[in-house]
Amino acid sequence: MSSHPTGMAVNTRLVARPVPGLFTRLWTGSLSHWVGQYSHPMTWTGLTIFVLLLLFSWGGPWVYPADPLAIHANHILLAPSWRFPLGTDNLGRNMLARMMAGGRVTLEVGLLGSFIALFMGVLYGMSAALSPRWLDKVLMRLLDALLALPGLVLMIFFAALVPLNALSLVLVLGFLSWPGLARIVRNEALAYKERDYVLAARQFGAGTFYIARTHLMRSMLPILIVNATFMVADLILALSGLSFLGLGIQPPHPSWGGLLNDGLQLVIIGPWWLIVFPGLAIFLAIVAMNVLGQGLLARLEGR
Numbered sequence: 539m540s541s542h543p544t545g546m547a548v549n550t551r552l553v554a555r556p557v558p559g560l561f562t563r564l565w566t567g568s569l570s571h572w573v574g575q576y577s578h579p580m581t582w583t584g585l586t587i588f589v590l591l592l593l594f595s596w597g598g599p600w601v602y603p604a605d606p607l608a609i610h611a612n613h614i615l616l617a618p619s620w621r622f623p624l625g626t627d628n629l630g631r632n633m634l635a636r637m638m639a640g641g642r643v644t645l646e647v648g649l650l651g652s653f654i655a656l657f658m659g660v661l662y663g664m665s666a667a668l669s670p671r672w673l674d675k676v677l678m679r680l681l682d683a684l685l686a687l688p689g690l691v692l693m694i695f696f697a698a699l700v701p702l703n704a705l706s707l708v709l710v711l712g713f714l715s716w717p718g719l720a721r722i723v724r725n726e727a728l729a730y731k732e733r734d735y736v737l738a739a740r741q742f743g744a745g746t747f748y749i750a751r752t753h754l755m756r757s758m759l760p761i762l763i764v765n766a767t768f769m770v771a772d773l774i775l776a777l778s779g780l781s782f783l784g785l786g787i788q789p790p791h792p793s794w795g796g797l798l799n800d801g802l803q804l805v806i807i808g809p810w811w812l813i814v815f816p817g818l819a820i821f822l823a824i825v826a827m828n829v830l831g832q833g834l835l836a837r838l839e840g841r
Contacts, residue, residue: 581837584767584830591823595641604635607790615809625811628804633797637815640792645823647707647793648774654712655719655773656766662716663723664750667731678724684717693776697785704787707780711773719765723758730757760838767831771824778820794819 602623610630618625624633666677692714700706727750730736736753744752780786781795789796794816801812 580829580833582833584826584828584833587822587826588830591641591819591826592645595638595645598638599635602634602638604632606632606635606639606792608632608635615804615807617809618811624815625809627800627809627812633811633815636792636797637794637819640787640794640797640816641819643704643787643791644774644777644794644820647704647711647777648770648823650708651711651715651773651777652766652769654708655715655769656762658713658716659719660723660755660762663720663725664727664754666720666724667727667754668746668750674724678721681717681720685721689714690776690779693780694783694785697780702785702788707777707786711776715769715773715776719769722761722765726758726761727754730754733757760834764831764834764838767827767834771827771831774820774823774827794823 608631610626610632613622613626613630615628616622616626616630622632622634624637626633627636662677662681666674666681669677693710696710696714697707700710731749731754733753736749739749739753777786777793778795778798781793782799784799786795787793797816798813798820801809801816805813
């Protein structure tokens with residue numbers, strides 16, 4: 539006798555269930571895998587700090603709508619107060635508004651420049667790994683020549699030639715930062731292309747582009763993400779260095795490095811807030827991306 543109230547056995551496999559939505563499928567299929575595999579205390583710490591910097595730079599003007607370029611002749615070099623939470627500079631400009639505007643430029647250059655460097659490094663490294671042996675050697679010798687050139691000197695050279703604005707600095711930093719990543723991509727692609735699943739795909743007629751996109755890129759994705767986070771930190775530091783030398787974002791438009799440079803010229807007369815807040819912002823941005831990268835790397839290595 540069946541224990542079911544109706545006396546009939548029910549096949550639970552035939553019971554209709556709601557079809558999961560797109561977000562549910564995406565979460566269960568890939569996002570949950572990434573969160574579970576690459577979650578690490580350092581990862582969340584770095585990501586939290588960087589998100590707070592993004593909110594400060596882009597969301598701050600909605601909460602505190604002040605003009606970063608407005609000059610207040612009666613409020614020169616005021617210390618932090620309720621009216622000016624981060625004080626004012628030597629022209630009476632609101633430092634909080636300038637910090638938010640400088641953060642937008644600094645983070646944009648770091649993120650977009652790293653995207654360009656990542657794209658070029660992947661393209662060059664993958665092309666070298668999948669090309670004939672002789673072409674791979676030629677491309678690697680060219681890459682060795684590029685890596686032998688001092689990066690900071692090249693950045694200063696090109697920054698002195700092009701008009702200095704956010705777009706030109708994104709291009710300069712992006713186009714000069716990819717050679718190191720290209721070598722990593724090439725070495726990883728050479729290792730992965732001899733795997734059994736790649737050889738099997740070739741036997742079934744898969745083309746070079748399909749193998750690179752479907753097999754090699756998926757295998758290298760964690761390594762690329764880790765290196766991308768480190769590259770963002772490197773480009774923020776490089777932009778700050780150029781701004782410190784007067785080759786970054788030009789006045790009156792602010793950047794964190796430019797604000798730090800301006801503050802150092804006046805620190806002898808006592809306005810400590812002009813160097814503490816820009817320096818702290820640069821420090822937090824670099825630490826956030828390095829901690830995020832270290833957390834991803836630790837999870838990748840199984841630590």
